[in-house]
Amino acid sequence: MHCLAGEINQVILNIIINAVHAIQQKGKSEGSGRGIIKISTRLEGDHVVLRISDSGTGIPAHIRPKIFDLFFTTKEVGRGTGQGLAIAYSTIVDKHGGTIDFESKTGEGTTFTIRLPLDEESH
Numbered sequence: 001m002h003c004l005a006g007e008i009n010q011v012i013l014n015i016i017i018n019a020v021h022a023i024q025q026k027g028k029s030e031g032s033g034r035g036i037i038k039i040s041t042r043l044e045g046d047h048v049v050l051r052i053s054d055s056g057t058g059i060p061a062h063i064r065p066k067i068f069d070l071f072f073t074t075k076e077v078g079r080g081t082g083q084g085l086a087i088a089y090s091t092i093v094d095k096h097g098g099t100i101d102f103e104s105k106t107g108e109g110t111t112f113t114i115r116l117p118l119d120e121e122s123h
Helices: 005-030 061-066 084-095
Strands: 037-044 047-054 099-105 109-117
Touching (some): 005 109, 084 099
Antiparallel strands (some): 037 047
16 A cells, blocks of 8 residues: 555544544533543455544534535634545545545544555555
8 A cells, every 4th residue: 555644644633633622522511521532443355444433522413414525614713724624535535545434423422434445556
C-alpha cells in the first residue's frame, strides 16, 4: 500500500479532535467527566481498515448527510472551520481510493470506519 502518511495522520487527528469535542459536549450536558476513544486497525481482505470510536454525543440524524460537506460545522464560531471531515473525505476517497463511513447513535457516540486498499492500482 502506498499512502501519503502525513495526510492520513491528519485525517486521524481531525477525527480524534472531533471525538474529543463530542465527549466534552456530552460531559457538559450530562455532568460526566470522561469519555472513551477507541482506535483499532485490521486487515480485511485487500484493505486496511481503521476504526475510530467515541462515547460522545453522537451525530444527530438530520445533519448526518452533511458532515463531509466543506465548511459545514455545528461548532460555535472560533472552534470549528467545517473543513476537517471534508478534507478527511477527500484524502481517503480521492487521493487514496478508499472509503470513509460512520455509524452514530445520538447520545451514545460515533464510529468512523476508514478502508484503504492495499493495491496501489485500485485508485
